[in-house]
Amino acid sequence: MSLVVCSNKEQDGSSLRQDQSIYSAWSFRNSLPSTMKLPPHSQVALQSCKVNVDGRVVFSRNNHRFYQWFGEILDRDGTPPQIKDTTSYPAITTMTLDEESGQVIEKSLDDFAERLQAVLRSSSYHPNMKDKAQVEVLRNASGLDFLGYKIEFDQSTPAGNSIPTDNGFENWFRVDQDDGIFSYAGGVFKRETTKDADRCAGIARAKPFSLNNGSFIVNISGAGANANASGVEWHVGLSRYINNPSDGYRVPDYNEWIDDDDIDTNEDGFMDFAIARNWRGQLVVYHNAFDPDTADGKSIRRHEIEYWNNASAHPNFAGSDRINLDGEPFTKVGFFSEGERLKVSLYNSSDAQWQDVVQYTGTANANTYFKPVNQACWCLHPVLCVGSDDTDKHCTLKIEEFTAVPLLDYDPTTPNKGGWFETLELLTPGTYRCQELETTRIWSDPNVDGGYVQKGLNASGGTNLKHVLILEQSSLYAPTYGANARQIMGFSNSILDSPNSITGNRVIYQSDIVPNLTSSMAMFVRLNNFGQSVYNAHTGNRSKIIAHLPRFDNTQSTGRLYFEPNNLIWIDLQNPSEMSINEFDISFSYVNEQYATVLTGQSIVCLYFRQSPDFNR
Numbered sequence: 380m381s382l383v384v385c386s387n388k389e390q391d392g393s394s395l396r397q398d399q400s401i402y403s404a405w406s407f408r409n410s411l412p413s414t415m416k417l418p419p420h421s422q423v424a425l426q427s428c429k430v431n432v433d434g435r436v437v438f439s440r441n442n443h444r445f446y447q448w449f450g451e452i453l454d455r456d457g458t459p460p461q462i463k464d465t466t467s468y469p470a471i472t473t474m475t476l477d478e479e480s481g482q483v484i485e486k487s488l489d490d491f492a493e494r495l496q497a498v499l500r501s502s503s504y505h506p507n508m509k510d511k512a513q514v515e516v517l518r519n520a521s522g523l524d525f526l527g528y529k530i531e532f533d534q535s536t537p538a539g540n541s542i543p544t545d546n547g548f549e550n551w552f553r554v555d556q557d558d559g560i561f562s563y564a565g566g567v568f569k570r571e572t573t574k575d576a577d578r579c580a581g582i583a584r585a586k587p588f589s590l591n592n593g594s595f596i597v598n599i600s601g602a603g604a605n606a607n608a609s610g611v612e613w614h615v616g617l618s619r620y621i622n623n624p625s626d627g628y629r630v631p632d633y634n635e636w637i638d639d640d641d642i643d644t645n646e647d648g649f650m651d652f653a654i655a656r657n658w659r660g661q662l663v664v665y666h667n668a669f670d671p672d673t674a675d676g677k678s679i680r681r682h683e684i685e686y687w688n689n690a691s692a693h694p695n696f697a698g699s700d701r702i703n704l705d706g707e708p709f710t711k712v713g714f715f716s717e718g719e720r721l722k723v724s725l726y727n728s729s730d731a732q733w734q735d736v737v738q739y740t741g742t743a744n745a746n747t748y749f750k751p752v753n754q755a756c757w758c759l760h761p762v763l764c765v766g767s768d769d770t771d772k773h774c775t776l777k778i779e780e781f782t783a784v785p786l787l788d789y790d791p792t793t794p795n796k797g798g799w800f801e802t803l804e805l806l807t808p809g810t811y812r813c814q815e816l817e818t819t820r821i822w823s824d825p826n827v828d829g830g831y832v833q834k835g836l837n838a839s840g841g842t843n844l845k846h847v848l849i850l851e852q853s854s855l856y857a858p859t860y861g862a863n864a865r866q867i868m869g870f871s872n873s874i875l876d877s878p879n880s881i882t883g884n885r886v887i888y889q890s891d892i893v894p895n896l897t898s899s900m901a902m903f904v905r906l907n908n909f910g911q912s913v914y915n916a917h918t919g920n921r922s923k924i925i926a927h928l929p930r931f932d933n934t935q936s937t938g939r940l941y942f943e944p945n946n947l948i949w950i951d952l953q954n955p956s957e958m959s960i961n962e963f964d965i966s967f968s969y970v971n972e973q974y975a976t977v978l979t980g981q982s983i984v985c986l987y988f989r990q991s992p993d994f995n996r
Contacts, residue, residue: 380434380987380988380989381415381417381771381987381988381989382426382962382985382986382987382988383415383963383985383986383987384984384985384986385407385963385965385983385984385985385986386407386409386663386981386982386983386984387402387403387404387407387673387856387981387982388402388980388981389425389659389981390489390981391431391499391922391939391980391981393856394959395647398741403976403984404424404431404919404967404978404979404980404981404982405966405967405974405975405976405977405978405982405983406570406965406966406967406974407957407965407966408963408964408965409962409963410527410528410962411961411962413961413964414960415486415638415959415960415961416957416958416959416960417952417954417958417988418923418956419856419954419955419956419957419958419959419990419994420537420951420952420954420991420994421911421952421953421954421958421990421991421992422949422950422951422988422989422990422991423611423719423906423911423925423943423949423950423986423987423988423991424925424926424947424948424949424950424986424987424989425430425925425926425944425948425953425984425985425986425987426944426947426985426986427446427941427983427985428676428747428904428926428928428941428942428943428983428984429905429930429939429940429941429942429981429982429983429987430902430940430942430967430978430982430983431938431939431940431978431979431980431981432938432977432978432979432980433882433978433979434488434834435486435488435491436485436486436488436491436527436867436894437483437484437977438474438483438484438486438491438867439475439482439483439484439486440475440481441861441863442679442864442866442867443473443474443475443484443863443864443867444471444472444473444474444861444862444863444864445473445511445848445850445862445863445864445865446469446470446472446848446856446859446862447469447472447499447502447847447848447849448467448469448470448701448845448847448848448849448856449463449470449503449504449508449754449844449845449846449847450465450466450467450469450754450844450845450847451464451465451834451844452876453465453846453855453856457854460858461595461855462855462857463819463820463821464831465796465820466719466751466752466754466816466822466834467753467754467822467844468736468754468799468812468813468815469849469856469857469858469859470502470503470504470679470799471496471502472498472499472501472502472764474494474495474498474864478761478985480668480738481971482971482977483969483971483973484584485976485977488516488525489516491681492514492515492516492528493514495514495528495530496512496513496514497870499512499514499530500949501796502795504753504754504757504758504798505534505535505590505757505844506535506587506588506589506757506758506759506784506786506795506798506800507533507535507589507590507591507784507842508534508535508584509535509784509786509789510786510947511532511534511535511785511792512530512531512532512533512535513527513530513531513533513963514529514531514747515528515531516528516529516913517889517890518588519540519596519961520646521597521912522989525893525894526869526890526893526916527594527868527869527889527890527891527892527893527894528575528868528869528890528894529887529888529889529890530683530848530887530888530889531885531886531887531888532846532850532885532886532887533637533886533962534841534842534884535591535785536589536591536592536596536804536840536841537582537589537591537592537593537782537854538542538589538782538783538784538785539782540780541577541586541753541782541783541785542565542566542571542584542778542779542780542781543561543566543583543586543624543761543781544638545564545565546563546564546580546587547583547585547961548561548563548583548763548769549565549581549582549583549584549616549631549723550580550581551580551581551582551648551649551762551828552578552580552623552628552629552630552647552648553578553624553627553628553629554627554629555627556577556578557572557577559571559583560572560577560579561573561579561765562579562976563581563583564775565603565779566670567603567604567775567776567777568581568763568765568776568777568778569764569765569773569774569775570766570767570772570773570775571773572772572847572941573767574856574948575767575768576588578645578646578647578648578764579646579764579765579766579767580614580646580647580648580762580763580764580765581758581762581764582618582620582629582648582761582762583760583761583789584760584792585783585787586760586762586783586786586789587653587712587757587758587759587760587783587784587786587798588678588716588758588759588781588782588783588784589716589759589782589784590716590718590719590752590757590759590842591716591718591836591840591841591842592715592716592717592782592836592840593714593715593716593719593782593783594675594714594715594716594777594780594781594782594907595617595713595714595761595778595780595782596711596712596713596714596778596780597615597711597712597713597763597776597777597780598710598711598776598777598778598780599613599615599709599710599711599712599776599781600709600710601710601711601728601777601812602659602777603775603777604715604775604776604777605771605774605775606656606765606766606775606776607656607704607709607710608769609764609770609771609774610660610705610768610771611656611657611766611768611771611979612644612645612655612656612657612764612765612766613646613655613656613764613765613766613774613776614644614648614650614653614654614655614762614763614764615653615655615712615761615762615763615764615776616648616650616651616652616653616654616655616761616762617650617651617652617714617721617759617760617761617762617844618648618649618650618651618652618756618759618760618762619631619651619654619755619756619758619759619760619798619800619801620758620760620764620791620792620797620798620801621649621735621790621804622792622801622804622890623804627792628649628893629648629649630649630811631649631679631800631804631813632804632809632810633677633679633810633813633814633817633818634649634667634677634678634679634680635670635673635674635678635680636680637670637681638680638681639665639681639682639683639981641661642657642665643657643658643659643661643663643849644657644658644663644669645658645766646764646765646766647764648762648764649667650665650666650667650762651666651750651756651759651760652666652714652721652723652738652749653665653666653758653762654712654714654723654736655764655810656704658766659703660703660704660705661701661702661703661704661730662686662696662701662702662703662704662736663683663701663961664682664683664684664686664723664727664737665681665682665684666681666682666684666737666749666750666751667681667682667819668680668682668817668823668824668825668948669678669680669818669823669824669825670682670824671818671824675819676818677814678818678820679817682746682825682826684737684738684746684747684749685702685744685746686737686747686749687699687700687702687746688746688747689736689737689740689744689745689747689748690740690744690747691735691738691740692736692737692738693734693735693736695727695734696734696736702880706865708727708728709725709726709727709728710726710727710728710729711725711726711779712724712725712726713725713726713733713780713844716752717835718752718833718834718835718836718841718842718843718844719751719752719753719833719834719835719838719844720738720739720749720751720752720833720834721738721739721749721752722735722737722738722739723735723736723737723738723749724736726962729952737749738969739833741832742828742830742831742832743828744787744828745824745825745826745827746783746825746827747828750822750823751788751833751834753816753817753820753824753830754799754800754813754816755799755800755813755816755817756798756800757798757799757862758791758797758798758799758800758801760791761778761781763776763778791806793803794806797845802811813988816824828859837884839883839884840856840884841884843881845876845886846886847874847875847876848875848888849862849873850862850863850865850868850870850872850873850874850875850876851863851864851865851873853873855872855874863939866894866895867894867895868876868890868894869890869891869892869893869894870888870890870891871897872891872893875888875895885911897898901928901969901970902927902928902929902967902968902969902975903924903926903928903967903968903969903970904924904925904926904928904937904965904967904984905922905923905924905925905965905966905967905968906923906925906963906964906965906986907965908962908963908964909923909952909962910952910953910954911923911925911950911951911953912951913925913950915970915972917970918970918971918972920972922972923929924968925948925950926948926970928942928967929942947987949989951991963986965982965984967982
């Protein structure tokens with residue numbers, strides 16, 4: 380029997396873990412000055428092993444997933460509000476990236492905090508929450524002992540006027556429309572086509588509308604605009620962005636082209652919220668919302684808002700039906716946001732004041748105000764449409780004000796850089812969660828006074844919804860399949876809905892237990908340059924593993940760890956004749972055969988070699 384001691388270096392002092400060479404702690408080679416002879420039918424076993432495990436965070440699919448919630452806090456006793464009573468949906472957040480599938484990820488504490496901050500931001504879909512999450516490492520007063528993480532949420536407030544830049548509008552009717560139907564420069568949206576049949580609709584997707592005291596003001600008949608004075612049809616609205624057209628139309632895949640009777644509009648372009656002049660000259664207000672009477676009973680369609688019955692509407696718009704805009708002194712249209720609540724007003728140039736057309740009034744008469752701005756349409760963009768008649772072919776609308784959220788990396792055509800709907804639309808399995816949200820909740824049917832109270836702004840000017848983290852699978856906040864990040868983030872509760880502190884819109888959660896840095900992934904020792912026959916059933920391939928090292932013992936999980944198996948596991952080296960050895964190639968891996976680069980400093984592996992006891996029988 381022979382004992383062979385292998386090590387990557389002579390001493391175990393401080394070491395840079397970037398020893399990316401044949402002497403690294405997780406993969407090294409020892410060459411012999413003279414050849415070592417092993418007899419036929421030899422076997423090898425691990426006698427003992429000493430490694431240094433640094434204090435990095437190790438995570439994989441076993442501990443990488445949690446969910447964010449921005450909405451009402453649900454009642455754990457089963458009384459309202461429950462999830463069906465809200466406008467929100469759990470948003471999955473994963474700490475592993477797409478390109479890291481199947482890998483074990485190792486991060487320093489600060490790098491892990493940076494990764495956690497990045498994934499929190501990427502799965503924050505409310506426009507005023509985007510890019511606001513911050514994560515830092517918690518330490519004790521001395522700054523030495525690791526205590527966990529501080530997670531901070533905040534909301535942005537309006538940052539001034541952000542009128543879309545020149546050429547910032549794109550076609551918003553069908554994907555196969557000709558270019559040049561309209562132009563946009565200096566805030567002026569102009570119909571260029573001379574064909575009456577062309578649908579002239581455009582959307583500006585560069586920045587989302589602020590839901591915290593946002594304003595979108597369009598001149599319809601005045602300086603730079605003549606659409607209303609010309610008597611042509613026009614529409615001004617706000618819409619989510621559509622990446623995947625339905626049958627060529629820029630609409631959600633669960634939308635149906637159905638209007639209320641005699642709405643009388645020709646210029647079609649999907650909008651979640653809109654005000655328009657129809658071809659009869661009448662003022663029309665509408666939104667796209669659920670209709671249980673559609674063919675599948677799970678679709679949204681355009682519904683007219685009965686603004687003339689809205690209790691908060693200005694007397695100029697009250698009555699028994701739509702008003703006619705001919706001869707009226709209305710020169711501007713304005714949308715104004717307060718959290719989930721949207722108000723639309725007209726500017727009366729004679730009285731020099733804004734006059735409300737539609738605003739949220741409460742639970743009664745739900746068909747007289749807009750649906751709540753729910754999670755499926757949190758990110759809204761300006762939409763403009765202009766028609767024509769025999770006389771006026773090139774009419775205009777002019778944007779005077781647009782309060783956008785000033786995001787540097789916003790892009791609704793890229794997953795996790797736009798809204799929730801836009802992201803799910805680009806991914807598998809698609810928008811069915813959005814469809815569920817918009818067609819099954821108590822607020823979804825605009826013809827039913829369902830009792831939902833739309834959320835406005837809090838005292839600090841932010842949307843009056845709450846930040847909740849779901850760290851383990853929950854039946855209350857459902858679906859939260861596979862949530863498993865509670866321990867690695869350092870929390871004793873699986874649902875975090877009671878922040879450590881709230882200052883204005885700034886909400887802070889802090890770990891209440893020190894995260895266990897022990898990975899759920901054990902390590903293995905490999906002897907790479909011998910002929911042992913080992914199969915790794917997890918990967919489905921042959922392997923060079925000779926022993927299993929659990930990532931913990933009874934005293935510690937990081938630092939210097941020593942392992943000595945109670946029972947030696949002898950593995951045949953498959954050598955029918957004497958074998959000459961001049962090198963030992965040792966490495967440490969996880970079960971997926973990936974290097975365990977959490978090792979640092981000195982690694983020592985002691986190997987026993989012997990001839991098989993069965994050889995001479």
